[in-house]
Amino acid sequence: xxxxxDTIKHRARLLAKGRCFEDFHPEQRxxxxxxxxxxxxxxxxxxxLTLSYNPVYFNADTxxxxxxxxxxxxxxxxxxxxxxxxxxxxxxxxxxxxxVEELTFHRPVLVGETIRARSRVRETRTSRSRPxxxxxxxxxxxxxxxxxxxxxxxxxxxxxxxxxxxx
Numbered sequence: 001x002x003x004x005x006d007t008i009k010h011r012a013r014l015l016a017k018g019r020c021f022e023d024f025h026p027e028q029r030x031x032x033x034x035x036x037x038x039x040x041x042x043x044x045x046x047x048x049l050t051l052s053y054n055p056v057y058f059n060a061d062t063x064x065x066x067x068x069x070x071x072x073x074x075x076x077x078x079x080x081x082x083x084x085x086x087x088x089x090x091x092x093x094x095x096x097x098x099x100v101e102e103l104t105f106h107r108p109v110l111v112g113e114t115i116r117a118r119s120r121v122r123e124t125r126t127s128r129s130r131p132x133x134x135x136x137x138x139x140x141x142x143x144x145x146x147x148x149x150x151x152x153x154x155x156x157x158x159x160x161x162x163x164x165x166x167x
Contacts, residue, residue, distance in 0.1 A: 018093025020161040021124065021134030028121040030089045035116030036081050038073040043111050046077040071111040078109045078150055082142035085117035090138055095157035098135070103152040115142050115149065122153065132163030 047057040055062035056072045063071050083100075091097070109115060119140040127133040136158045142150040 017088075018091070019089070019158070020093060021126070021136065021158040022161050024121050024124050024134075024136050024158065026121050026123060030086070030119045032085045032089055032117040032119065034085070035114050036085065037114040038077065038081065038109060038111060040071055040111045043071055043073045043077060046074045050074070050076065052076075068108065069110060073109040073111055073113070075105050075108075075150075078105070078115065078142060079103065079152070081115060082117045082140060082150055083152075083154070085115075085142075086119050086138070086140050090119060090136075091156045091158065093159050095133060095159055098155040098157065101153045101155075104150065106149050106151070107147075109142075109144065109149050113144050115144055117142050126160075127157060130157060132160050133157045134160055 044058045047053065052074060056066055056068065057074050058071065060071055117140060119138040122137045122139050124134060124136050127135055134157070135155060137153055137155040139153050140151065141148045
């Protein structure tokens with residue numbers, strides 16, 4: 001069995017993923033693929049694991065009493081889902097995450113709604129402190145239909161083309 005694995009391991013090759021710094025330019029737009037329907041299980045599990053016990057996230061009666069048709073998806077779950085939907089297009093090539101700014105929740109997202117994401121490049125610049133890296137910031141929006149329900153600005157180091165893969 002281990003001989004088979006060794007044979008496969010030596011034949012396998014790593015495929016390059018993600019974009020390099022030079023692939024980004026200001027105002028460039030990305031409509032991130034697929035989207036994600038947030039389920040009741042997602043919200044309840046996320047709320048429990050993060051010790052966030054607001055009953056609108058896991059108690060239908062409370063959600064209804066507060067004017068919601070269904071359970072409310074935890075806002076941090078919404079944010080992290082939108083963030084995750086953007087990774088393949090924006091930061092999959094690696095590079096340290098530098099932060100999120102101006103995170104705004106525009107309305108509650110209900111369990112069962114499908115959220116998708118889009119991003120726009122705000123700024124690019126080469127790094128003065130890390131040769132072979134650039135700094136890119138994006139404005140990312142989470143949408144249900146055409147309605148923006150969450151948006152934020154995030155910034156990452158992004159590897160320049162041809163730069164060593166070690167940070």
